[in-house]
Amino acid sequence: MPLMENTDTNVTSLHGDTSAAPAYRTPPHNTEVEAALLGAILTNNRAFEQVADFLRPDHFFEPVHGRIYETITKLVERGQVASPLTLKHFFDGDEALAEVGGTDYLYEMATAVISVVNAADYGKTVHDLYLKRSLIGLGEDVVNGAYENDIEISATDQIEQIEQRLYDLATTGETERGAITLKDAALEAVNMAEQAFKRDSHVVGVTTGLDMLDRKLGGLHESDLLILAARPSMGKTALATNIAFNAAKASRDEAENPEKEGGGGVVLFFSLEMSSEQLATRILSEQSEIPSDRIRRGEVKTDEFTRFVTASQEMHRIPLLIDDTPALSISAVRTRARRAKRQHGGLALVIVDYLQLLQPPTGRRNDNRVQEIGEISRGLKTLAKELEVPVLALSQLSRQVENREDKRPQLSDLRESGSIEQDADVVMFIYREEYYLEKAEPIHNAEEARDRFEDRVARWNERIADVRNTASVIIAKQRHGPVGAIDLYFDGSLTRFADLDRHHDDSDVPY
Numbered sequence: 001m002p003l004m005e006n007t008d009t010n011v012t013s014l015h016g017d018t019s020a021a022p023a024y025r026t027p028p029h030n031t032e033v034e035a036a037l038l039g040a041i042l043t044n045n046r047a048f049e050q051v052a053d054f055l056r057p058d059h060f061f062e063p064v065h066g067r068i069y070e071t072i073t074k075l076v077e078r079g080q081v082a083s084p085l086t087l088k089h090f091f092d093g094d095e096a097l098a099e100v101g102g103t104d105y106l107y108e109m110a111t112a113v114i115s116v117v118n119a120a121d122y123g124k125t126v127h128d129l130y131l132k133r134s135l136i137g138l139g140e141d142v143v144n145g146a147y148e149n150d151i152e153i154s155a156t157d158q159i160e161q162i163e164q165r166l167y168d169l170a171t172t173g174e175t176e177r178g179a180i181t182l183k184d185a186a187l188e189a190v191n192m193a194e195q196a197f198k199r200d201s202h203v204v205g206v207t208t209g210l211d212m213l214d215r216k217l218g219g220l221h222e223s224d225l226l227i228l229a230a231r232p233s234m235g236k237t238a239l240a241t242n243i244a245f246n247a248a249k250a251s252r253d254e255a256e257n258p259e260k261e262g263g264g265g266v267v268l269f270f271s272l273e274m275s276s277e278q279l280a281t282r283i284l285s286e287q288s289e290i291p292s293d294r295i296r297r298g299e300v301k302t303d304e305f306t307r308f309v310t311a312s313q314e315m316h317r318i319p320l321l322i323d324d325t326p327a328l329s330i331s332a333v334r335t336r337a338r339r340a341k342r343q344h345g346g347l348a349l350v351i352v353d354y355l356q357l358l359q360p361p362t363g364r365r366n367d368n369r370v371q372e373i374g375e376i377s378r379g380l381k382t383l384a385k386e387l388e389v390p391v392l393a394l395s396q397l398s399r400q401v402e403n404r405e406d407k408r409p410q411l412s413d414l415r416e417s418g419s420i421e422q423d424a425d426v427v428m429f430i431y432r433e434e435y436y437l438e439k440a441e442p443i444h445n446a447e448e449a450r451d452r453f454e455d456r457v458a459r460w461n462e463r464i465a466d467v468r469n470t471a472s473v474i475i476a477k478q479r480h481g482p483v484g485a486i487d488l489y490f491d492g493s494l495t496r497f498a499d500l501d502r503h504h505d506d507s508d509v510p511y
Contacts, residue, residue, distance in 0.1 A: 006157060010114040012118060025305040026265070029061035030125065037122035038068055039109035042083055047116040048076050051123030059130040062096035063286055064096040070107070084110050134169055163335045178477050206349050206390055209246020211499050212486045216475055217426065220247070220390035222347060225381040226481075227355075227420055229395040230407065230430035231289040231402070236394050237274065237353055237472060238282065238495035239430060243392065244269050244351050245283050248320040254475035255319075261439045265346030265389075276322040280315075282495045291493040319344070320331075326421035329359040337387060347389045352380065354394035355420070381423045407436050427477040432490065433467045 038046045050330075057070035071090050084106035091097045097105055145158055207218025209446045230236040248267040254456060271279055285292035288311040290304050302310060321340060325332075333352065337376040341347040351359065360372045377393075384391040397413045409429035412486045421427060471490040475483050491499040 009066055020304045028129045031062050033122050033125050034065045035109050036061050039113040040116040040119040041072055042110040043113050044116045045076055045237045047083055047119035050120040055123045055127055065074050075086055080176050120217055160332045160335050164331050206247050207250045208243045216486055222388045223385045224390045224425040225384050226392045226426040226427050227395050227424040234430040234432055236430055237499050240351050240353055240394055241282050242497045244320055247349050248318045251319055265348035267341050268320055268321045270352045276324045279322055284311050286494050286496045289467040314459045327359055330376050334383050347387055350389055350391045356396050375425040377420045425479045429474040431472045437464045
């Protein structure tokens with residue numbers, strides 16, 4: 001019995017006249033190559049190792065070939081030998097195999113093989129033809145989906161779904177990095193340490209622009225998911241905006257002068273809560289040192305307006321992209337991040353403000369919000385690893401913080417999902433004691449003695465003076481380094497975070 005022949009792709013009519021044939025083409029395939037690959041594996045199971053990382057049973061055009069490959073996979077994974085003899089009883093009653101000669105076909109494939117050295121090439125050919133067939137199917141789905149008049153799905157949603165499917169198809173069969181020797185891993189570690197040693201700041205990753213935070217984290221490292229969480233009014237969006245601008249500015253400086261430090265590429269900021277204009281106003285306020293509320297009201301003096309325009313012109317050169325599309329899904333974020341990386345030649349940092357406003361993948365919504373948040377956090381971690389960039393995601397904290405006497409956040413306060421803590425490489429909290437002290441300003445009680453009230457006010461004034469314009473960033477989890485807290489300067493009117501110098505002495509300043 002001859003092996004399955006490759007189907008002729010010539011167009012023919014019922015009467016044998018090819019010139020007047022209807023437009024029909026068979027999908028790309030090569031059953032002879034499929035049979036040659038299976039024969040090579042049945043002859044020597046070590047050939048399976050050359051294709052196991054990227055080839056799957058559904059990649060075969062001929063269904064019976066896919067079933068044979070699936071059975072081979074199961075036997076090899078069990079540590080058993082896959083040969084025509086061991087496969088024979090699995091296919092004794094297989095009607096599809098009977099059409100091409102029954103179990104004798106297994107022996108025929110094995111005996112027809114001359115060498116197994118081409119197994120990897122055969123596997124790549126099978127996989128490439130599968131991708132082409134999938135592209136044809138995807139194209140048909142695009143056309144059919146566009147013809148459907150579904151009011152629930154907009155054209156933009158369809159485009160993002162197709163982009164996601166195209167990406168999934170492009171990455172289908174990508175081989176894993178696999179195991180590397182300790183020697184190679186040690187060389188990579190030495191190279192990373194050398195880069196840090198050569199830099200004055202000893203920062204390898206993307207800089208935050210805040211020296212103390214960079215020292216604690218070593219910068220924002222590629223493939224890391226970083227969570228920045230806080231209660232409302234703590235300044236998490238302000239800190240994220242500061243980090244975004246500082247990282248983008250460092251990236252620009254690096255592009256203009258390779259000797260300078262920076263992450264390289266653009267910074268992409270997904271703002272699901274605030275508009276791009278509001279974020280730009282915050283950055284302009286911080287850079288021009290004009291309070292944002294005065295900017296909004298137009299209460300700006302002539303010299304301040306000059307500073308405002310100068311700061312605006314400086315921002316034109318900053319590679320910071322803001323996407324303020326509301327209610328984005330995690331798949332849409334992934335698609336847009338990949339697009340930005342492709343269009344701008346690189347991506348330094350992705351920021352999402354904030355995690356709880358993201359939607360789960362289209363078609364996978366459920367009533368369990370905890371599961372949805374877990375799926376979103378896993379999606380962000382996957383995005384970081386896929387694009388090899390740090391992803392900084394902001395998160396809300398639960399209200400139980402307000403019920404404690406000590407308002408400092410803890411990992412258990414992460415809202416709606418413990419998987420956020422599990423998926424994140426770094427978890428940071430913002431805590432401003434000044435905010436809580438202001439809410440606890442002493443109020444005079446008519447029954448309280450005057451001197452006792454004044455004593456309480458004095459102690460309150462002393463405590464609030466110590467923490468005025470300060471904020472603590474609590475690093476509660478870090479896979480690559482120590483945990484702990486650092487103090488930063490915070491100016492609420494300018495939404496600015498900066499390094500805090502508690503030991504500043506005016507006598508040291510030259511006049």
